[in-house]
Amino acid sequence: MNVLFLCTGNSARSILGEVIFNDLFSAYGLAYSAGSKPVGQVNPVALTVLQKHGHDIAKLRSKGIDEFTAEDAPAIDLVISVCDSAANDCPVWPGKPKRLHWPLPDPKTEKDFEQTYQALLEDISALFK
DSSP: OEEEEEESSSSSHHHHHHHHHHHHOGGGOEEEEEESSOOSSOOHHHHHHHHHTTOOOTTOOOOBTHHHHSTTSOOOSEEEEOSHHHHHHOOOOTTOOEEEEOOOOOOOSHHHHHHHHHHHHHHHHHHHO
């Protein structure tokens, strides 16, 4: 199963979802992340929180949804939007994957990022375990 975590900037929430899934739930498939309006870089506080939890951050980058709607893109089975704006901007995906919406506030402080990490961990655990 290919899972795409989607938010507006692809700098925090969707990146966290991608990493949590790939590191802790890879038996269920492969996760990607993208933004409807990618900012071009991963938020440094998101990287700090991921490192604190033992995740490798070396290859993380901010990506746009166009990478996942192109002809040669991986087939996506499940799109999980993690912010309201991205849910509204979400295109029609090839193959018509299942869609879920987990509205999470945009984290500002390290505490917010930690809460977002924990919320995503709980939501992914509930869905895949």
